[in-house]
Amino acid sequence: MPRRQAIHPVVPATPQPELFLNRELGALEFNFRVLAQARDSSLPLLERLRYLSIVASNLDEFFEVRVAMLKQRHQIGSAITGPDGMASGELLTHIRQRVLDLVSAQYATWQDELGPALVAENIHFLTRKQWTTRQRRWLQGYFENEVLPVLSPLGLDPAHPFPRILNKTLNIAVVLQGRDAFGHEGHMALVRAPRSLPRIIRIPDEVSGQGDHFVFLAELLQAFVDAMFPGFKVAGAYQFRVTRNSELIVEEEVDNLARALSEELIGRGYARPVRLEIGNDCPASIVSMLISNFQLEDTDVYRCDGPVNIIRLGLIYDEIDRPNLKFPRFTPAMPAVFGNGKKKMFDTLSQRDILLHHPYESFTTVIDLLREAAQDPDVLAIKQTLYRAGKDTPLVDLLVEAARNGKDVTVVIELRARFDEEANIRLAERLQEAGVQVVYGVVGFKTHAKMMLIVRREDGHLRRYVHLSTGNYHQANSRLYTDIGLMTAHPEIGEDLHKVFQQLSGLGPSISLKRLLHSPFTLYRSVIEKIEREAAFARSGRPARIVAKLNALNETHVIEALYAAAQAGVEIDLIVRGACTLRPGLPGVSERIRVRSIVGRFLEHSRVYWFENGGEPELYCASADWMERNLMRRIEVAFPILEPTLARRVYEETLANYLSDNTQAWLLDSQGQYTRATPGDLPPHSAQETLLACLSGTNLATSTGN
Structure with missing residues (x-):
């Protein structure tokens, strides 16, 4: 296929910024909805811990890709903005504030809610101050036998410059006092935790008794750091973690894509830093040293009120066999x-x-x-x-x-x-x-x-x-x-x-297809045409409605078509899991558009487009979201469900069912704020629980606490 044959839209006049929400801020808001799951005391405890870990993982990827791209754009002075018109510098400022809010909420959830709740269930993450004599003795033996032989601590001086730190790895910055065997004054050292070491250590029952007792590797390294630097006095040891740009860029004019990509992968772990996470107790002088070596700014630093690798909390999910603290198991049905x-x-x-x-x-x-x-x-x-x-x-x-x-x-x-x-x-x-x-x-x-x-x-x-x-x-x-x-x-x-x-x-x-919609060729154009067709039906007084379920919505021209259809009288319901840049409920623009997000036990991933089509509905399932990248820069297919009974089933299960959800749904307003739906006077309805009960045949009425 010749390159760049894709059918691109004719770009109309510059979009009106006030009609669009920001994509990056919308992606961040999704994580607040996931965090709400971690804070929901009606959910099983270990599932809540897993949600907390998911937020941390999502935030890593957000920095590795989205923030890295924005910083790059800002540093070269690019004036490119999204349809909302926000410049990259202004957006980075807004992102920092929301990330600070999210990080603060993350650690508050851990310190004030999940940590104490785990203790109540006899599951303990122990700090050094909490170790018993017996536990400390066992942990010291574990450190000396399993950890210390793998470590390569590095003292920093002109002969030992600041090393390359791998993306998202655990590190300890150590302040030393005294002289080494060569007469050199000790100042600073780094301890890099190899990825071969487990990030969470389980203390055996025979040491701690009944219950589950865990220690973070970072806690272990800080406790026994003096063993790595004999002859020195350790004046301080501080956790840190750096996040780097992880977007791979491979030139289109390459002879062998696999070889070119393999070469790029070698350097991914050491690409430009974009974020520094560090413990709350780290003094400003150490932070300044790290900022200087990573060539970061003060605004790239995020203090952590707890372990910097909080993402690792999710590791204990499979370690603990406590069915009462997890969602009930279910058996997927066979047709x-x-x-x-x-x-x-x-x-x-x-x-x-x-x-x-x-x-x-x-x-x-x-x-x-x-x-x-x-x-x-x-x-x-x-x-x-x-x-x-x-x-x-x-x-x-x-x-x-x-x-x-x-x-x-x-x-x-x-x-x-x-x-x-x-x-x-x-x-x-x-x-x-x-x-x-x-x-x-x-x-x-x-x-x-x-x-x-x-x-x-x-x-x-x-x-x-x-x-x-x-x-x-x-x-x-x-x-x-x-x-x-x-x-x-x-x-x-x-x-x-x-x-x-x-x-x-x-x-x-180029090929001509009879049934499939094909990106980057016909899918974009077909979606626009079907939206415009609904608008024409509405103007002529015929049934007109659009319901779509997506992971994300940000394609400017699709959104403009949806606005025009709503103004023509089309009722539009959008179920968008993540970032949505369309503003629903704007007077005179999108009053007929409603947007909701479902966050529950399962990650919503299916994409379904439904058009009323004047009383003869069309329904497509797809691999593509209504995003610029999916519609114009990817190979995607949308496939029709032609059998009427199956089409009706998809509509009922993935659209009508989700529009009735009043326990796991979040409603988006015109200002970009999400409010959790409540049953009110109606019976509670969870879309995912309903499908679990109906399709898997498993009775899970209490699976999500609703």
Whole structure:
């Protein structure tokens, strides 16, 4: 496919800034909603701890990508702004204030709520002051035998300059007094904790008695730091952690994308710093030294009232076997239509479409389809995209098996899936060694579509079987993310998908599709046209409504089309999990637009677009959000649900159900503020709990405390 064939919109006049919210600030606000889950005392305690860890993880990525980009833009004096018109310097100031609010709330949640609640459940994170004599003796032995041999403490002087500190690693800045064996006066030293060391240490029951007792590695290093510097007096030891720019930039004009990306990965951990986290007790002189060495500013420093690696709290979730402190387990349902596996899946799919709603219904169904394809002598070819596959996924084994069984297997692997680049390079190498034809997508356009195509010979003819999804082929995530998958043998969808794969592997010319909407070609234009069609229906007095479920919404022209449709009389409901730059409820502009965000047990990930279409509704599921990057700089597909009963099911489960949620929903106002929905006089309704009860068949009425 020739580069830059994408159909880009004709950009109208400059957007009116007052009509748009800021994308970065919207992304930050999502984390306040997640933090609210950590503070919700009706939820199981270990789940609340996990939410706290998720906030910290999200904040890491926010700095690594969004703040890094903004700082870069600001430093080169770029005047580029988003549609809200906020300049990069002003935005960085607003971001700092909100991050300070978020960090303060994080540590208050830990110190005042979760920590004491864990103690009440006999789960303890012990500080040095709390160690008993027996615990201290055991921890000292652990330090001397398991930790000290791995460490390489570094004294700082002209012969030992400030070292390169790896992104997001735990470090201790040590102030020393005295002279070393060479007569040099001790001043400063650094202790870098290798990633091979566990960040949380569990003290054995025989040492601490009943209950669960943990110590942060940072606490251990600070307690026994003097053992690393014999002959010196330790005047202070302070935790710190630096976050660096982690966005990989690979030039489009490269001979080998995998090699170029591999070379970029080598330096990612040491890219330009963007944030310094440091303990509250660290003196200003040490902070100044660190700022100077990392070439940061005072505004890049964030004080932590507790462990700087608070993200590690989530590690104990799997360490503690306390079912009463976790969400009740559930068993994803298997589609009854496939019976007990005695009937071939192809026989069933040749007769009807199958809809899968994860995590309530099992991802194993997808694996079973690929397994059957790998072993079926009538299957000739398998084509699949992989964006994030996860570790130890059986899908890769089955693709290898299929290739060894003589199938023609083609896999499109997106090497630039953020933070999965290294894993995807290894995955590509493994598949290539097994004889799989591996394609790295299209330079300049991430392949984000989730699709599988199976070609099978039946009665002397070739038939195509298709799986399309809103989510990745990632078995672990399929139990944590909500997604919609479609299995079908519809001839036109199969033909469309065949053309898409041909274009990806053969770099062919533009293609014409009958059923699928295809980014960066027809998806953007089709979304705009369908919104405008609803506006025309409203003006003519016919039924007109739009309901969409997305992860994020920021594409300026789509938002302007939604505003115009609302002004024409179209009722619009948007379920947007994360950042939304549209302002709902603006008088004369968006009074007919309502925006809500659902934050619950599972990460909302499915994208669904529904248009009333004058009484003949259209429903699409998609891999794409209504974001500029998805609509114009990625390979995406939106697929229609053509079977009326299945389309109605998707509408009821993913749209109507979520619009009725009054316990886990947050309502966005025109100023960008979110307010949690309450049942009021209505019965409490949780969309996710309803689906758990209805689809998985598991009674989880108390799973989220509502």
